Amino acid sequence: xxxxxxxxxxxxxxxxxxxxxxxxxxxxxxxxxxxxxxxxxxxxxxxxxxxxxxxxxxxxxxxxxxxxxxxxxxxxxxxxxxxxxxxxxxxxxxxxxxxxxxxxxxxxxxxxxxxxxxxxxxxxxxxxxxxxxxxxxxxxxxxxxxxxxxxxxxxxxxxxxxxxxxxxxxxxxxxxxxxxxxxxxxxxxxxxxxxxxxxxxxxxxxxxxxxxxxxxxxxxxxxxxxxxxxxxxxxxxxxxxxxxxxxxxxxxxxxxxxxxxxxxxxxxxxxxxxxxxxxxxxxxxxxxxxxxxxxxxxxxxxxxxxxxxxxxxxxxxxxxxxxxxxxxxxxxxxxxxxxxxxxxxxxxxxxxxxxxxxxxxxxxxxxxxxxxxxxxx
Amino acid sequence: xxxxxxxxxxxxxxxxxxxxxxxxxxxxxxxxxxxxxxxxxxxxxxxxxxxxxxxxxxxxxxxxxxxxxxxxxxxxxxxxxxxxxxxxxxxxxxxxxxxxxxxxxxx
Ligand code: FES
Ligand SMILES: [Fe+2]
Ligand SMILES: [Fe+2]
Numbered sequence: 001x002x003x004x005x006x007x008x009x010x011x012x013x014x015x016x017x018x019x020x021x022x023x024x025x026x027x028x029x030x031x032x033x034x035x036x037x038x039x040x041x042x043x044x045x046x047x048x049x050x051x052x053x054x055x056x057x058x059x060x061x062x063x064x065x066x067x068x069x070x071x072x073x074x075x076x077x078x079x080x081x082x083x084x085x086x087x088x089x090x091x092x093x094x095x096x097x098x099x100x101x102x103x104x105x106x107x108x109x110x111x112x113x114x115x116x117x118x119x120x121x122x123x124x125x126x127x128x129x130x131x132x133x134x135x136x137x138x139x140x141x142x143x144x145x146x147x148x149x150x151x152x153x154x155x156x157x158x159x160x161x162x163x164x165x166x167x168x169x170x171x172x173x174x175x176x177x178x179x180x181x182x183x184x185x186x187x188x189x190x191x192x193x194x195x196x197x198x199x200x201x202x203x204x205x206x207x208x209x210x211x212x213x214x215x216x217x218x219x220x221x222x223x224x225x226x227x228x229x230x231x232x233x234x235x236x237x238x239x240x241x242x243x244x245x246x247x248x249x250x251x252x253x254x255x256x257x258x259x260x261x262x263x264x265x266x267x268x269x270x271x272x273x274x275x276x277x278x279x280x281x282x283x284x285x286x287x288x289x290x291x292x293x294x295x296x297x298x299x300x301x302x303x304x305x306x307x308x309x310x311x312x313x314x315x316x317x318x319x320x321x322x323x324x325x326x327x328x329x330x331x332x333x334x335x336x337x338x339x340x341x342x343x344x345x346x347x348x349x350x351x352x353x354x355x356x357x358x359x360x361x362x363x364x365x366x367x368x369x370x371x372x373x374x375x376x377x
Numbered sequence: 378x379x380x381x382x383x384x385x386x387x388x389x390x391x392x393x394x395x396x397x398x399x400x401x402x403x404x405x406x407x408x409x410x411x412x413x414x415x416x417x418x419x420x421x422x423x424x425x426x427x428x429x430x431x432x433x434x435x436x437x438x439x440x441x442x443x444x445x446x447x448x449x450x451x452x453x454x455x456x457x458x459x460x461x462x463x464x465x466x467x468x469x470x471x472x473x474x475x476x477x478x479x480x481x482x483x484x
Contacts, residue, residue, distance in 0.1 A: 039459055043439060241440035245460050248441060252461050315483060316432060320441045322463060330483045332432055338442075341434045 002169045003098045013102060017260035018253065019195055020188065021101030028103055034253065037108040040246050044111050047242070049235050051122035056129040056228040063130040063226065069296035074226065076292055077213035079141050081236075082123045083151055084209055086141075088116035088202075088243075091158045095198060098165055099191075112246055115239050122232050129228075146291050150284060154209070157201040161194040192266050196254060200274040200321075203247035204281045206240055207317035212289050212306050218340040219301045230340065238343045244317075251321050271323070279326055282314040301334070308333040403450075406479040414474050420452070421469035436470045443469040450478025 007025040014033040016022055032038050066074065092113045100106045127134045141147050167176055168186050175185045214237055221230035257264030289306035297303070311327035318325050332338075405412045405420070407429065414423040421443055424431050434442040438458030444466045452472040462468055467480070 036459065043459060238435070241434050241442075242459070245439050245441060248461050252463075316442060316444075319483070320444060320461070320463070325483055332430070335430055338433050342436055 016101040017263070018102055018105055018250065019096070019099045019260075020191060023098075024101060024103050024106050026103065027107065029107070032104045033102050034104065034249075034259070036249050037102070037104040037246070040108050040242060040249075041104070041111045044108075044115055044239070044242055047115070047235075047239055049118065051118065051125040051232060054122075054125075054228050054231050054235075056126060059126070059226050059228040060129050062220075066225070067296070069293075070220075070298055072295060073216055073292045073298060074220070074229075075137060076146070077216050078123060078126060079137060079144065079147055080150065080288070081210065081213050082120065082138070083141050083147055084154060084205060085116050085119040085123070087151075087154050087158070088205070089113060089120050091155070092116075092202070095158045095162050095165070098169065099195065108246060112243055115243070119236050119239065122236065126229055126232065146288070150209075150288070153281070153284060154201070154205050157194070157198040161191075161198045164191055164194050189262070189266065192260075192263055193270060196251075196263065196266050196270050197273060197277070199247055199250050199254070200270070201277050203244065203251055203321065204277050204317070206244040206247055207320075208278075208281050208285060208310065208314055210237070210240055211313055212285050212292070212310060214341070215301060215306060215309060215334060215337055216292065216298070218337055219298055221340065222336070223299060234340065234343065237341050241341075248320055255322065274321075275318070275323055275326065278314055278318050278323070282310050282327070285310045305333050309337075401475075403474045404477040405474060406477070407481065416473050416475065418473075419470055420467070420472050420474055424469065431469050433470055438468055438471040441468065445469055446481040448479040448481055451475040452478065 004023050007023040009022060009025070011022050013022070013024065013026075013028075014031055016033070018034070029038055063071065063074070090113065092109045096109050097106065100109060124134065127137050131137060163181075164184065164186055167178075167184060168191060171186070173186050173188070175183055177183050214233055217226065217230050217233040220226040251267070253259045254263040255267035286303075286307040289303040289310070292306075293301075293303045308329045309332065311329040312332050315325035315327050315329065400415055400417060402413050402415055405414050405424070407424075410429075412424060412427045412429070414420060421431055421433060421436065431445065432442050434440040436443075438454070438456070439460050441460035444460070444463065447465060447467040452467050452474050454468070454471055455473060456471070458468050458471050460468060
């Protein structure tokens with residue numbers, strides 16, 4: 001079952017599952033099995049931005065005036081985000097493109113990953129502006145223990161899936177003894193389980209792992225410090241929210257069985273493990289907050305408040321993929337963050353041109369379009 | 378006791394104003410609170426005006442942060458949100474309330 005960059009078989013791609021069906025051949029978007037991915041592509045393209053458009057000259061002066069413990073908070077977050085986007089700028093492509101079977105999903109994966117590379121480039125833009133020797137910062141990302149611990153957690157599922165798919169493509173199904181790795185069993189259920197857990201882990205990355213850092217960036221900006229950085233973070237947060245929706249759709253489609261009935265069984269089997277991925281990530285993020293504030297807090301934020309915020313958004317994100325919430329925190333301890341997270345252009349709704357009455361659950365369809373003539377967000 | 382939250386106008390005034398425009402007013406029950414909303418704006422902004430904090434991020438239907446439980450009643454979406462809407466939930470930032478409804482935050 002080796003991968004082909006242009007599958008010669010003739011088949012109807014709208015009948016394929018999202019993953020582990022036929023390799024995609026024609027990149028066509030006129031017919032889609034899951035139109036949501038085409039919509040996500042369009043939205044992501046409409047979000048396009050370039051880091052260099054954001055002026056950071058004031059940030060440079062601000063940074064020099066920060067106290068040492070505040071510089072530590074700022075730089076550590078930047079390093080952590082650099083790690084996360086380094087992973088995200090390549091891994092969806094490397095791990096998912098060889099196994100994807102729908103053209104719209106294939107292109108969503110590429111579009112998603114591309115937008116992560118913009119994030120990575122923005123960190124270089126920021127770091128270049130505030131320090132004289134960027135190498136010191138970048139080098140620390142692979143040696144700093146607090147960061148590398150997190151690197152293990154965010155890459156482990158990706159790496160396992162990639163390894164298994166490589167074996168599958170070269171050897172097919174079976175149990176293989178891999179030098180230095182031991183026995184690895186390749187079967188369709190095992191591959192699908194590895195995939196499901198990978199998407200769950202990426203969902204958690206997009207959903208939770210950035211948010212301590214976002215809160216600190218906006219915490220500085222609330223004091224009118226590092227405002228160029230906050231502008232960039234706003235743009236990143238907007239993208240991340242869309243990526244999150246992408247992974248939530250994949251997980252929910254898998255769990256529903258509507259895409260691939262076998263995947264629904266696997267999703268049900270994995271439920272506890274997925275809960276554990278959420279909880280572990282939340283605990284790691286709380287520890288991260290403690291590390292950030294080890295030498296002192298910043299006005300309005302401390303490790304405890306950030307810990308509660310992590311618990312709160314973890315609950316929100318768990319609920320979004322149909323899991324029971326885990327933490328006792330039921331309120332956002334830093335509600336002011338939402339005013340920073342919201343994008344500046346909420347008035348602009350490109351879809352408005354094609355308004356359609358969309359029904360969910362118990363709804364009422366007795367309206368006509370004129371009811372929404374003056375609707376805007 | 379059900380408490381009616383109103384900002385500056387009374388229910389009667391709102392109802393009359395809406396009736397003149399041919400628009401309905403609906404009750405939103407949230408725990409012991411009751412809020413009156415119209416069909417002119419999404420639920421989120423009307424809850425905020427009533428002093429209720431709702432989590433949000435995009436306010437445009439693509440992040441799912443504003444997802445809250447819809448215990449009963451009808452809402453519609455003028456355009457299809459990009460975020461997944463779990464059954465039994467609504468997205469406050471873009472849902473238009475079409476009947477009396479009851480909502481809830483986390484259990
Ligand atoms: S605030 Fe983003 S979906 Fe409602
Ligand atoms: Fe990113
Ligand atoms: Fe992302």
